[in-house]
Amino acid sequence: MNRFLQNAIALAKMAEGQTGVNPAVGSVVVKDGRIVGLGAHLKQGERHAEVQALDMAGADAEGATIYVSLEPCTHFGSTPPCVNKIIEAGISKVVYAMKDITLDSPGDEILTEAGIEVEYQHDAQAEAMYTDFFKAKQAQIPEVTLKVSVSLDGKQATDNGQSKWITNPGVKQDVFKHRARHDAILTGAGTVQADNPSLTVRLEGERQPVRVVLARSGHLDFTQTLFTDQQTPVLVYTENTQLKTKEHGSNIQIIVLDDCSIETILKDLYQRGIGSVYVEAGPKVTSQFLQSQCVQTLIIYYAPKVIGGSGKYQFYQTDNVLPLEQTPQFEIDHSEIIDQNIKVVLRKK
């Protein structure tokens, strides 16, 4: 693999999780074997990676090669299409690592027609990075990561609701890192009531994602930490029209929907520019998400204990019993041991 293309992919990875409903893209402009410009798309609505790299290169872009992690875009969004900018800059060759299947007209063809040499060097890393983005864009819903911390026998708490100390400091740090890579953290009203969580990122210098509370019936106590800490905006989804009249802080936005299904909420979040959601909730919301088929990444932390009881707080409970072959299936991405907990990262099959 070409090292400049690797650089472009590395630049994209740096910006992952901060580009909302846009893909993270990196780009490098190379002339006579020297990097003359580099860039990454850093925020939705701002300059694309190619534009930044070309701007940095200035006159050096003439006759240069541009490496991009994703096929250059061809549409007018909040910014003009990148293919225009590449043609205007006098670039002679474009190398990219992943085809953008969501484009109406392929950037590749437009560039070729303009007399530019175009090379598609497919890269597995880039594919892994963009697959979820493509799915999300096509469905117009955010990329969803669901996280649960459970006992070996799959329970989030004892039958009495005791759940503190299931996980430990090492796992918490890991969770903070994941939170920081998402636009929003979503939980249910039950979890807010039971645990009074802040759902923030307690890591030096990291940004705080938006917090989303699913409160279908609207039973909420607006004096809880999440609602009063003013750390980041809080979006509350409810079917209860009365909730709007309840007194609450200015950082809280109440969104009343006729139907608070997972799909409806996700579509609404996407329209608000939320490109990725990290779900941390109790069995009810967790089970709703798993049944919705919208979970692309599932992260389970197993603590090395068995809890028993009747399984009131098993993380996945459904009213319907599906035949085994119709139950949600995943593929293991990887597994690691963190502070005597087993972390398993799975991807939807």
Next chain:
Amino acid sequence: MNRFLQNAIALAKMAEGQTGVNPAVGSVVVKDGRIVGLGAHLKQGERHAEVQALDMAGADAEGATIYVSLEPCTHFGSTPPCVNKIIEAGISKVVYAMKDITLDSPGDEILTEAGIEVEYQHDAQAEAMYTDFFKAKQAQIPEVTLKVSVSLDGKQATDNGQSKWITNPGVKQDVFKHRARHDAILTGAGTVQADNPSLTVRLEGERQPVRVVLARSGHLDFTQTLFTDQQTPVLVYTENTQLKTKEHGSNIQIIVLDDCSIETILKDLYQRGIGSVYVEAGPKVTSQFLQSQCVQTLIIYYAPKVIGGSGKYQFYQTDNVLPLEQTPQFEIDHSEIIDQNIKVVLRKK
């Protein structure tokens, strides 16, 4: 670590799982830097490792050093004490890797009194190998490994009892390897009835462990595979005295106990020379074992799917709800991915 002592430990490992209620021990006799004899204890009642190695060394044992994975024994069991043999053989130095805390009189002292130089080179690998053996011998119960194959949400089957295809060929091969390292495989009458398993080792050249069925109430169908395949002896534990009169094959032994608790059965198995038991059962027997605190090693295979339902077949269910700090705790030994299943090996804390 001395390489000859490592050899002795390696020899012990080769015989692990085939020595019944005796420990697996390896031994090497070295003279002038050359191995002149080696041995391992291969079967309960047969020659100990030291005796085999000394016999092989013959006259060369005179003035030689003997390396043993475990402190030489001092008691008359089915064979005379090894310390006598070592002294008679004219050995000048004994090096061993783990103290045998179950000996009435320490082999170390007896050898030293006989004028032999004795060196205890504690080895972590040897300690790990013998810790469970010591516990088992002191409690007079076999070493217990409990294995479950479950969904990510901790279920052995859907609420309808569908469980086939939870695991896959790679996991099955791994299970065969584990079975072959134990004296007995134990399951419950429910599993026999539901799955009609053979509980054999389908691996070239491996021996078949004894099979044990826990059938408290005695509901068994003696025409099932396990009872008719004549592969190995089958021990049936029951509280039902009528079971003895039911017609069954000659390889089946019915043991009627007043109380078929896990502890009682394990003690009885130990008296019959069963030093290690591998438990593969449904939620009922699995939960009884986990509650008994007799499980030293817990092996969980997680298949990458979530099953949901009400959790009728969650692997660990109890009538009592314990405070979290009193639930069975484990330590992760290691974790690996086998054929898209996560295998987690845990040890009792």
